[in-house]
Amino acid sequence: MRLHRLDMTAFGPFGATQSVDFDALSLAGLFLLHGPTGAGKTSVLDAVCYALYGSVPGARQTGQGMTLRSDHAAPGTRTEVALELSVSGRRLEITRQPPWERPKKRGSGKTLDKAQSWLREYDAQTATWKDLSRSHQEIGEEITQLLGMSREQFCQVVLLPQGDFARFLRADAEARGRLLGRLFDTHRFAEAEKRLAERRRAAEAQVRDGDAALLADAHRMQQAAGDAMALPDLAPGEPGLAEVILGAAAVARSTAREQLTIAHCGLLAAESAQAGAERALGDVREVARLQRRFADARERAGLLEDRADAHRDAQARMERGRKAEVVAPALELREAADAEHGRVATAEARARALLRGALAGGGADAASRALAGGGALPQGAALAEADAAGLAAVARRVAEELGGLESARRGERRLAELIEERTRFDRQERADDDVRVETEAWLAGWDETRGGLQARIESAQEAANRADQLAVQREPARQRLAAARMRDQLAGDTDAAAQQASEAQDRALKAKEHWLDIKEQRLNGIAAELAAQLEDGEPCAVCGAVDHPAPARKDAGHVDREAEERALAAYQRAEERHAEAEQRLGVVREALAAATAEAGDMPTSRLAQAADELEREYALARRDASALHSAHEELRRAETEHEQRTAAHQQAEVRAAARVGHRERMDREKAALEAELAQARGTAGSVAARAAQLERQAALLTDAADTARVAEDTAQRLKDADARLADAAFRAGFDTPQAAAAALLDDDAHRDLQRRLDAWQSEEAAVRAVLAEADTAAAAQRPPADLMAAERTASTATQRVRDAASTRDAAARRCTELDRLSARVVAAVRQLAPLRSEYDRVARLAALTAGTSADNERKMRLESYVLAARLEQVAAAATVRLQRMSSGRYTLVHSDDRTGRGRSGLGLHVVDAWTGRERDTATLSGGETFFASLALALGLADVVTDEAGGVRLDTLFIDEGFGSLDDQTLDEVLDVLDSLRERDRSVGIVSHVADLRRRIHAQLEVVKGRSGSTLRQRGH
Secondary structure, X not given: OEEEEEEEEOEOXXXXXXXXXXXXXXXXXXXXXXXXXXXXXXXXXXXXXXHHHOOOOHHHHOOHHHHOEOOOOOOOOOXXXXXXEEEOOEEEEEEEEOOEEEEXXXXXXXXXXXXXXXXXXXXXXXXXXXXXXXXXXXHHHHHHHHHOOOHHHHHHHOEEEHHHHHHHHHOOHHHHHHHHHXXXXXXXXXXXXXXHHHHHHHHHHHHHHHHHHHHHHXXXXXXXXXXXXOOOOOOOOOOOHHHHHHHHHHHHHHHHHHHHHHHHHHHHHHHHHHHHHHHHHHHHHHHHHHHHHHHHHHHHHHHHHHOHHHHHHXXXXXXXXXXXXXXXXXXXXXXXXXXXXXXXXXXXXXXXXXXXXXXXXXXXXHHHHHHHHHOOOOOHHHHHHOOHHHHHHHHHXXXXXXXXXXXXXXXXXXXXXXXXXHHHHHHHXXXXXXXXXXXXXXXXXXXXXXXHHHHHHHHHHHHHHHHHHHHHHHXXXXXXXXXXXXXXXXXHHHHHHHHHHHHHHHHHHHHHHHHHHHHHHHHHOHHHHHHOOOOOOOOOXXXXXXXXXXXXXXXXXXXXXXXXXXXXXXXXXXHHHHHHHHHHHHHHHHXXXXXXXXXXXXXHHHHHHHHHHHHHHHHHHHHHHOHHHHHHHHHHHHHHHHHHHHHHHHHHHHHHHHHXXXXXXXXXXXXXXXXXXXXXXXXXXXXXXXHHXXXXXXXXXXXXXHXXXXXXXXXXXXXXXXXXXXXXXXXXXXXXXXXHXXXXXXXXXXHHHHHHHHHHHHHHHHHHHHHOOHHHHHHHHOOOOOHHHHHHHHHHHHHHHHHHHHHHHHHHHHHHHHHHHHHHHHHHHHHHHHHHHHHHHHHHHHHHHHOOOOOOOOOOOHHHHHHHHHHXXXXXXXXXXXXXXXXXXXXXXXXXXXXXXXXXXXXXXXXXXXXXXEEEHHHOOHHHHHHHHHHHHHHHHHHHHHHOOOOOOOEEEEEOOHHHOOHHHHHHHHHHXXXXXXXXXXXXXXXXXXXXXXXXXXXXXXXXXXXXXXXXEEOO
16 A cells, blocks of 8 residues: 555644645655644644544544544635545545534524545546545445455554554553454454353253253152152252162162052952952842832732722723714714804805995995896895895896996096196196296397496406506515515614624634734743653653753743633634624625615605505406406306297297197097086996996995805705714714713823823733742842942942052052153253263363363463464564664564463563563663564564555554654664665654654654644655
């Protein structure tokens, strides 16, 4: 990596744009970056780091967004850093702008702009720069990948901070490990240690969980075995735990099997005794059953004797019922005939009553005329008492008269239609007359109506045109009025803003003068301030001397840094307020000029009066113009109505002419029909009413004739049924039909009587059978059986069997449970075997990498071991330059000896060739520490570069520390640095030591001033 050019604007102490031409400085190979303390030498290195990584080294990166900006920069100048470099054969340009608070473009105050970054690459073929990215993340990833180093590594390798390496020489192993771990990225080895420790803990947890499961199963086996298993107190992880549990389980299983055999033998004996008791109980139960059976049979026989008379009565009644069944068909026939005759007689009476009512209601004349034609039946009310033949004859004659009215009914319907049609004609004629009268009146005023509507439209159109013209004038008038009002307001604001700006300017000038006076006083007394920080034996920050014979003293009016900073802060605040006041004044004046240009010189009151008058005229024109649409619509509706009314008048006249001839035809037809229907209607109101009367009379007569004929037939069938019933009862042996009916049994009574007779016979046969049994009779002769004693004996035997079975089952379950748990324990022991082996292996590896194993004699952790190898490489690379700087006296060596009770691996010693002794680097003097740390930094740069991928570093910086060297040592150090040119490197030394200015001709000087620092570059 080689730096070509650096441009800084408003960065750190540099208020204006400053540029560094590294190509010109690198021609000499060795160049000096110098300047007064606080001038900004380190800020140049910060700018290089910020351009590459977007942040500055060390603690300065905290809150850098605003602190990177120069306090001397103009308010409108943005902070920017641009770096041009070559890396991996590519020429790149990186530009970065941190976030900043800029003044608002409008109004007062500030606004925050975000950070921005650009990455460009130079194309040699086209000799142009090509944009690559504007993303912070992409640029950071690209630079880190090209350099192969993180920001921390870059700051240690390229920007060699000597103070850090001096502390590295004096640090303990733990502090060295932290620094080397950041540089060489050995966290993966620490992760390996952590991963092995986690695997050891996980494996240990698995083994302990497995042991806990084994112990849990062992306790379950102990609970299942009871006293047969003795288990000592064990804990997870104890040696031989599995063997103890397996041995105890074997003993418990053997004891449980012996107990199962004993329980099985006891169960067999109890079952044998139970079988004998059950057999004895069965014999006693049989004797008791036979004895109860014989006693029950004797008791049932006595009950049969008591019910013998009732049984004989039932038999007699059953016999009479069988005889009555012969008469049953005749009884049923007679009951059916009687029921049918009663039903028909009722229907006949109802039909004659309806006929009698109809004749009494006004239909007797028609029936009388019908009867007059026959002359065989009574007249008037006697018709209802006529026989079936007379009623049928009258019904036929009424039906004939009804058939003659069919033609008259059609004529009557036609007459009703003519009357309704004539009514419609009259109604339509009146409606047409009304239409003609109304339309004639409306059409008479049509010309006047149309003229008025057209006049309204023309007036509204004129108002709309006037409103359009006024609308064009409204907005300019309003804007001019608003501008006039703003002009009047800003005229007063301008004077106030000018007064405030003048006062702010006076205050800023006074504050600046006060700050410059304070600063001058502090610079005059800066020697005393620096002398206050001197300590005996410590090098001076200015000259590097360790002796301070006559340090300056502070006088009574000494001004310290805090007072200067307060004065500067007061000046900056006053300057900011002055800038804000000037900005406000400019804004107000600009607004006043704009308002005056727009409003002119006319007074605001006249402009307001003219605008109000214009608004009134515009509102009036808009109101009149709003009637244009309604007038158009009203005219369109009136024209439509004119067309409709004209058409309606014509249609009414056509219909009136057509109705004249049709009305005459309807009148003639109506007169003819009325004359024809007068005769057919008779005394009824209409032909239809006359036909309805005849239809009802014919229906009633027909119904009465039918029911009378059926009643005569059923009366004859009832008389025949009575004769057949009397004959059947006599033949069956009954004196009267009533006696036969009383003896007849229905189905339920017959079934009940038969059931009782059958039950009697069955009970009698069963009792005789039981009393005839030989073994039952023999059992009745024996003493009463003692069933309770036999049941108690059998129950006791059964309980003994249950107890023996429970004992046998418990023993069997114990054996099964012990076998199951034993099998699970054996399987668990087999599964734990590889886990135990893995745990032992992982535990040994974890202890070895953590440095706690007995095999790790030096107690060295894995990361420390890797870092020790890197430190050994660094020490070897540093020794090459250290021997040259020290004229072959000193050699850096790596030591892995343990210190006290701590761990070893990161020791660093120096071998003094003059004494031949090896001692700790913390014993070096100030100058020796400087060139030892410089050699260490250069060696570390070579090793880290190789570790990061071998990126060539052509530009290095060394920061401070040269003031502690004598002339001879300084020459040797400069020779070593000058030798770096052999590898085409350029080295920049950052120092304020005056002697280096004479020795190094290529220089970059930082000049400090009141308006900020500037850079002066001098070539070789």
